[in-house]
Amino acid sequence: MLWPGGSEGAVSDPMDLFRLDGKVALVTGAGSGLGRQFSEVMAEAGADVACADIDAESARATAAAVEGLGRRAVAIRCDVTAEAEVEAMVARTVQALGGLDILFNNAGIADPEALLLHEYPTANWRAVLDVDLDGVFFCAREALKVMAGQQSGKIINIASIWGLAGSSSLFPALAYNAAKGAVINLTRELGLEYATRGIQVNALCPGFYQSNLSRGAIDDPQVRGAINAFVPMGRIAEAAEIKGPALFLASAASDYMTGQTLVTDGGCLAK
Numbered sequence: 001m002l003w004p005g006g007s008e009g010a011v012s013d014p015m016d017l018f019r020l021d022g023k024v025a026l027v028t029g030a031g032s033g034l035g036r037q038f039s040e041v042m043a044e045a046g047a048d049v050a051c052a053d054i055d056a057e058s059a060r061a062t063a064a065a066v067e068g069l070g071r072r073a074v075a076i077r078c079d080v081t082a083e084a085e086v087e088a089m090v091a092r093t094v095q096a097l098g099g100l101d102i103l104f105n106n107a108g109i110a111d112p113e114a115l116l117l118h119e120y121p122t123a124n125w126r127a128v129l130d131v132d133l134d135g136v137f138f139c140a141r142e143a144l145k146v147m148a149g150q151q152s153g154k155i156i157n158i159a160s161i162w163g164l165a166g167s168s169s170l171f172p173a174l175a176y177n178a179a180k181g182a183v184i185n186l187t188r189e190l191g192l193e194y195a196t197r198g199i200q201v202n203a204l205c206p207g208f209y210q211s212n213l214s215r216g217a218i219d220d221p222q223v224r225g226a227i228n229a230f231v232p233m234g235r236i237a238e239a240a241e242i243k244g245p246a247l248f249l250a251s252a253a254s255d256y257m258t259g260q261t262l263v264t265d266g267g268c269l270a271k
């Protein structure tokens, strides 16, 4: 069935395409920034939400916000770089909320220092790749064990515009950009692998949104000015502005879309 509640091509209320009643979403990095927004919009659209973060307290705060929106929630402490913790996170989601329909593969970190390659320490490279690439792999693999069995699901990998372009005209972000580029092609591959199994895998590529990750740059008036000048819309987005694109990718509204990247960047990559 293409359209919920109707026959193919007929839709009683197009807004129903965005409803997530009865669905279970899992958000990694749910305690802050965009992850908090993903968790909230899932709940606002009717889903129950597993809120996972390496920081247990912030995961609990997001879970409380989900419950405040009238949905069921579970807070899970999980480091996405640890395979056993990722396995336990998915198992706990299914056990506490009764399934898993939507994964926001969102947990991420930035390069610890803005260094060029000839001075870039291996430890920084490993740390960023561990979270931003290996974490995405571990979480997708574990979620797909559930989704492949039920022949349905949505995975939204949070990449970045810096997975599609180099950032060095503003600041060097070597490992981050490498990881995000890999996430985008992993998304294409997973989209194809599961295309006939009822599972859609897409990447969301934000530009500049207010969050803890971007705070260091945004709090510096010089960098903020440079970013505002770089963004065609002339401003950094509020974190909540990610909700619409996120809901689109998590809902039936995007059922015929897989392996794709959705760029939400105030026009940066249109230049």
Ligand SMILES: NC(=O)c1ccc[n+]([C@@H]2O[C@H](COP(=O)([O-])OP(=O)(O)OC[C@H]3O[C@@H](n4cnc5c(N)ncnc54)[C@H](O)[C@@H]3O)[C@@H](O)[C@H]2O)c1
Binding pocket: 028, 029, 030, 031, 032, 033, 034, 035, 052, 053, 054, 055, 058, 078, 079, 080, 081, 106, 107, 108, 109, 131, 135, 158, 159, 160, 161, 205, 206, 207, 208, 209, 210, 211, 212, 213, 214
């Ligand atoms: N904010 C932006 O402008 C922007 C732009 C492009 C992409 N992104 C991407 O969005 C995602 C979310 O970033 P954000 O901006 O909300 O940053 P943020 O720092 O506000 O939130 C990231 C969250 O991930 C958690 N986290 C970090 N390492 C983890 C780990 N190993 N296991 C589990 N959780 C972990 C943190 O505790 C934090 O709660 C990241 O993948 C980031 O690369 C953000």
